[in-house]
Amino acid sequence: MAVSATWSLADLKSVIAQHWGYRTLRPLQEEAMRAVLDGRDSLVVLPTGGGKSLCYQAPAVLRGDVTVVVSPLISLMKDQVDRLRSCGIGAVALNSTLSTDEYHDATQALTSGEARLLFVSPERLARPGCQRLLQRLDVRTFAIDEAHCISHWGHDFRPDYRQLNRLREFFPNASVHGYTATATERVRRDIVAQLGFKDPEVHVGNFDRPNLTYRVQRRGDLMKQVRDVLDRHRGEAGILYCITRKDVDELAATLEKRGLKVRAYHAGLNDDLRRGAQEAFMSEECDLIVATVAFGMGIDRSNIRFVLHRGMPKSLEHYQQEAGRAGRDGLEAECVLLYDEEDVELWHYILDKAGERGGVPEGVRANAERQLGEMLRYCRGTACRHRALVQYFGQEYTAPSCGACDLCLGDARPIADSVTLAQKILSCVARVKEGFGAAHVADVLLGTPTDEVQTAGHDSLSTFGLLRGHDGLLVLDWVGQLLAQGLLGQRGAGEPALCLTAASWEVMRGVRSARLIEPANPPKVKASRAAAAAWKDVDRELFEGLRQVRQKLARERGLAPDVILSDLALRELARVKPRTVEEMKRVYGMGQVKVRDFGAAFLEAIRTFSPP
Ligand code: ADP
Ligand code: ZN
Secondary structure, eight states: GGGGOOHHHHHHHHHHHHHHHHOOOOOOHHHHHHHHHHHHOOOEOOOTTSSSSHHHHHHHHHHOSSSHHHHHHHHHHHHHHHHHHHHHEEEEOOTOOOHHHHHHHHHHHTTOOOOOOOEEEEHHHHHHHHHHHHHTTTEEEEEHHHHHHGGGTSSSSGGGGGGGGGHHEEEEEEEEEEOOOOOHHHHHHHHHTTOOSSSOEEOOOOOOOTTEEEEEEEOHHHHHHHHHHHHTTTEEEEEEEEEHHHHHHHHHHHHHHHHHHHEEEEEEEEEHHHHHHHHOOOOOOOOOOOOOTTSSSTOOSSEEEEEEEOOSOOOOOHHHHHHHTTTTTSSSSEEEEEOHHHHHHHHHHHHHHHEEEEOOOOHHHHHHHHHHHHHHHTTTTTHHHHHHHHHHHTOOOOOOSSSSHHHHHHHHOOTTTTTHOOOOOOOOHHHHHTTOHHHHHHHHHHHHOOOHHHHHTTTSSSSTTTTTTTHHHHHHHHHHHHHHTTTTTTESSSSSSOOOHHHHHHHTSSSSSSOOOEEEESSOOOOHHHHHTTTTTOOOHHHOOOOHHHHHHHHHHHOOOOHHHOOOHHHHHHHOOOSSSSHHHHHHOOHHHHHHHHHHHHHHHHHSSSSO
């Protein structure tokens, strides 16, 4: 059924320019849309912010029949419907919150052809009533959003998604399309199998997010570290993630005492408080959220400018998800991760607890341990963070430097003679006969005569005091960096002893290199290339003025501000400063309906804030 024969790429582009105001496509969007138009099952894996929704929305507009979108949360459906309508596209959601009248109107809009997209939950889709409706509408296209929810290997498994495996049976002539940001191979295979894809097209995008700047710091003076991040992002939106509810409450209270407007969010708060926090954040009434990872999937705000982790996440998969909520609009954003080895202990404790309750089968536990280890290795990394992340997810990273991480921007600097320093540390491990942990080895190197050091007679070793005068935490960091590079090993449980690996001996013999880093002093915090480019020629004062106008328009209509207009389009307006409707139509992100509905308000603001 080659439907696409009738539609060309030019048709698609014109629909997209007209409704969304985008003149270029993001990587793989064209291929993904072609699969929908061709009626070929497909799985599209793009990072958060990669523009997955457009892949099924634009073809739906072009085709003219109804496309069914399966979505996991009512709040997400509402947001999507709002966004589509604000672009002049008919869309409805069928869910339990509708009154009888609303339900009737929605089905009416579907039958009359006015609504092109129908959002439903998987439970709803399994109901015979809903299936009869879809059969009557002769639905040919299903888009499964957040498709990884079907796999219990993913991080958001939802049992109700499993019902989707019967979709094929009920709609044998339809094509099914899955969309996810989950990078793991296992989850992808599971999606293809569960959804019963026939000869699917699989498109996997590049997982790098060049607009995000990654920074990792050992947690020290926490409040100073937090303040530094907040200072860099005054008036902007951010999420501060904590591991425990107690940390959330404490951090939120401290920030509030300092006069900041913040909301707390965790599973221990009642429904009203949680909903209130989420709504305040989505409506931009409040820009800072302190939360556990319970604050997650329903968060569709695209202009989050920073994500700060107060503690280490339990896996890089989680980190990628959580940090990935920043900068979905494609504009620059910062992800700062504060960690401490004690976070690893905390996660062990949490795993043990879950194990006692019988919640963690053996294989899962081993997997969790491995993921924790990888996470720690990332924190202790001494080379580019973008590269480390991309490689972890199995892709190549070819650029020599990203220009957007602490290590490439020079927050930390490599030690000139890393090899000699590494040799000193490794030879100390050899001298203590590979029988002691990192803290003890650091004491010996620093020349600290603790009771244990004296009892073991290590104060008379030639390596005693070899690194005298250095900061103790920094010496521990170096040990961590050597561990992360496999240039040191560990054995034993509890407080494991440091031991030498084959690679350690190569470093000691001088046939292998090592890379150790220390914080630059005073720390430089340079803006990334993305940040410089995204603000180029933008009139910031005008941008702030337009933001206020957007906020007002949003409030009047009960919509989220970035449904009215994205930050990207707002910055374009503040850069181009259109003076007429015609000029405004040419601005990136200004679709026809947006110009019609909001053009006058923004033109007036431009005249006021920036007289010609
Ligand atoms: P994902 O679901 O992959 O995380 P979205 O579909 O929410 O991403 O898109 C992220 C943002 O990028 C949205 O604001 C969307 O409107 C915007 N976007 C999508 N495609 C394009 C494009 N071709 N040009 C500009 N912006 C785009
Ligand atoms: Zn880098």
